[in-house]
Amino acid sequence: MSKYAKYADLTKLSTEYARRMLRLSNRIFGEVARPTNSKSMKVVRMYSEKPLNLRREVTHYYPRHIETGWLMRYLRHYGLYRDEHEDFKEEMERMRLLRGKAKPKRQPGGNKK
Known part of the structure; x- marks a missing residue:
């Protein structure tokens, strides 16, 4: 069994160690650390998008x-x-x-x- 498979099995457990490792993993990879409701996820998605002034579909709206x-x-x-x-x-x-x-x-x- 590979090390990743062991880690994946470990995160599925409901132990305190598994929960802390899952939170740490989420923080490292830029995901939400703790489970959140849909309202908070909307804010997370909003801040993870590119700003309006850097989005081409917004800044190059008008025709030539x-x-x-x-x-x-x-x-x-x-x-x-x-x-x-x-x-x-x-x-x-x-x-x-x-x-x-x-x-x-x-x-x-x-x-x-």
């Missing part, structure tokens, strides 16, 4: 806004997505042009002479 914005812009360009706000802005710019009140286009290098 920049990439999604570019994707929507390309889909709009191909005619697969309708962005009403962009349509409205383009219509307002077109109406401004028709009235002759269009804003001057900015030059990419500034005003060089």
